[in-house]
Amino acid sequence: xxxxxxxxxxPTKVALARLLKIHDQLNEAARGRRxxxxxxxxxxxxxxxxxxxxxxxxxxxxxxxxxEYDFGERAFSYPDADTxxxxxxxxxxxxxxxxxxxxxxxxxxxxxxxxxxLRSAFDKITGGLLGESGDFMEQSLDRFISVRTPxxxxxxxxxxxxxxxxxxxxxxxxxxxxxxxxxxFTPRRLHPLHLACITNRWVLVALDADKSEIRTYILARxxxxxVTQKKFQRPTNFDPVAHLGTSFGVLTGSGxxxxxxxxxxxxxxxxxxxxxHDTQRETNLPGGAVEVTFALSDLNDVTxxxxxxxxxxxxxxxxxxxxxxxxxxxxxxxxxxx
Numbered sequence: 001x002x003x004x005x006x007x008x009x010x011p012t013k014v015a016l017a018r019l020l021k022i023h024d025q026l027n028e029a030a031r032g033r034r035x036x037x038x039x040x041x042x043x044x045x046x047x048x049x050x051x052x053x054x055x056x057x058x059x060x061x062x063x064x065x066x067x068e069y070d071f072g073e074r075a076f077s078y079p080d081a082d083t084x085x086x087x088x089x090x091x092x093x094x095x096x097x098x099x100x101x102x103x104x105x106x107x108x109x110x111x112x113x114x115x116x117x118l119r120s121a122f123d124k125i126t127g128g129l130l131g132e133s134g135d136f137m138e139q140s141l142d143r144f145i146s147v148r149t150p151x152x153x154x155x156x157x158x159x160x161x162x163x164x165x166x167x168x169x170x171x172x173x174x175x176x177x178x179x180x181x182x183x184x185f186t187p188r189r190l191h192p193l194h195l196a197c198i199t200n201r202w203v204l205v206a207l208d209a210d211k212s213e214i215r216t217y218i219l220a221r222x223x224x225x226x227v228t229q230k231k232f233q234r235p236t237n238f239d240p241v242a243h244l245g246t247s248f249g250v251l252t253g254s255g256x257x258x259x260x261x262x263x264x265x266x267x268x269x270x271x272x273x274x275x276x277h278d279t280q281r282e283t284n285l286p287g288g289a290v291e292v293t294f295a296l297s298d299l300n301d302v303t304x305x306x307x308x309x310x311x312x313x314x315x316x317x318x319x320x321x322x323x324x325x326x327x328x329x330x331x332x333x334x335x336x337x338x
Contacts, residue, residue: 015055018045022055023085026067029077037075153201155219162225163204167192172209172230178221185223191232194240199249199301205240207232214243216252248277248294249301259294259302260316267312276305291316299324307332 022041029036038049038056045052056076060067063086069076159175166173173192176185189209196203202219209232243252263271265288272282272290279295296302299321306313306325315322 018047018051019055019059020085021045022052022059023065023083026059026065026076026078027081027083029075030079030081030083035073035075036077149200151200153197153218153220155202156223159219159222159225160202162227163192163195163219163222166190166227167195167204169227170231170234172228172232173206173225174228175222175225177217178223180221188217190217191234193234193238194243196240196244198244198247201249205243207235214238216244216247245278246295246297247301248296248298248305252297255297257296257299257318259296259299259318259321261292261306262314262316263290263292263309264312265289267309270309303328 022045025034025036025041025044028034034040038052041052042049056067059065065083065086066079067076068079162173162175165171173190175188175190177188178185190204190206191209192204192206193214194205196205204217204219204222205214206217207214214235246252246256262285268288268290271292277294277296279293281293283291285291294302299318303321303324306315306321307328313325315325
C-alpha cells in the first residue's frame with residue numbers, strides 16, 4: 001500500500017520558485033521600495049491573480065509568514081524587512097518522511113522541557129512544510145509509521161535545566177540525590193562534565209567535589225537543584241566517550257570484564273537482530289544458538305538485562321556473574337512459587 005501523499009497540495013519546484021519570488025517582493029515592500037498586490041505580482045511572474053492569491057494564502061496560513069494587507073494601499077507587505085523564508089522547502093519526499101518519523105522519537109525529551117521546544121523549533125525551521133498532516137499527508141503519518149521509546153526517563157524539568165546551565169557555564173551544582181536502594185536523599189556538590197541519554201535514561205557524569213571522584217548520576221533520582229556562582233576547572237583529560245564506552249547501561253566501573261553468554265536458538269534472534277553494545281561479538285553455534293561476548297567495566301546493568309532472557313541464557317563467564325544470575329533466579333523462583 002502506498003502512502004497517501006497529496007502531491008496536488010505539495011508545492012512543486014515551479015511553485016516553490018514562485019513562492020520565493022513573492023517572498024522577496026514582500027520584503028521589498030517592507031523596505032518601502034514598491035507596492036505589491038495580486039495584479040502586479042501576477043504580471044511580474046506571468047501567472048494569474050488567482051494563483052498569486054492562493055500562494056499568498058499558503059505563505060500566510062501554512063508557512064506562518066507575517067503577511068499584512070493595507071486596505072488603503074490595497075497592497076501586501078511584511079511588517080519588517082529581511083523576513084526569512086522557512087527552511088525545508090527543497091527537501092525530497094523521502095527526506096520529509098524521515099524527518100517526520102524522527103519527530104516521533106522525542107518521548108525521551110518529555111519532562112525535560114525539550115519535547116515541546118524541539119517540536120516548536122522543528123515547526124519554525126520548516127515553516128509547516130514537514131507537518132504530519134494537511135499539505136503533506138492526507139492522513140496522519142503515525143497511522144503508517146511510528147517510533148516508540150518505552151521506559152523513557154522521568155526527569156524533573158527544574159533538575160534538567162539546572163544541570164544544563166551548570167554544565168555549559170562550568171558552575172558548581174548542588175542538589176539532593178537518592179542512591180540506589182536508599183530511601184533518603186543526600187546532598188551533593190557536583191561539577192557537571194557530561195550529560196547523556198543512555199537506554200532512554202538521562203544521566204550526568206560529574207565530579208563529586210567532596211570525594212574528588214568522577215561518578216555517574218541518574219537525573220530521575222535528583223531533586224532541589226541549585227546552580228551556584230562558583231566556577232570549576234574542567235579536567236583536560238576527561239573523555240566522555242572513554243568514560244561511558246565500557247558501560248552496558250548507565251553504570252561504569254574500572255578495568256575490563258569479558259562477559260560471555262550462550263543464548264539458545266529460541267532467544268538468539270534477540271541478540272542478532274539488535275546492537276546492544278559497541279563491543280558486541282557474536283558466534284553462531286550448531287542448532288541456531290549463538291554465543292555473544294561484551295567487554296564491560298561494570299556488571300550491574302548487564303545482570304538485569306541477562307535476567308530478561310530467562311531460561312534461554314547461560315552465563316559462560318565471568319564466574320561471579322554466573323553465580324549472581326543463579327542466585328537471583330533462585331530468589332525469583334521462591335518469590336513467585338505457587
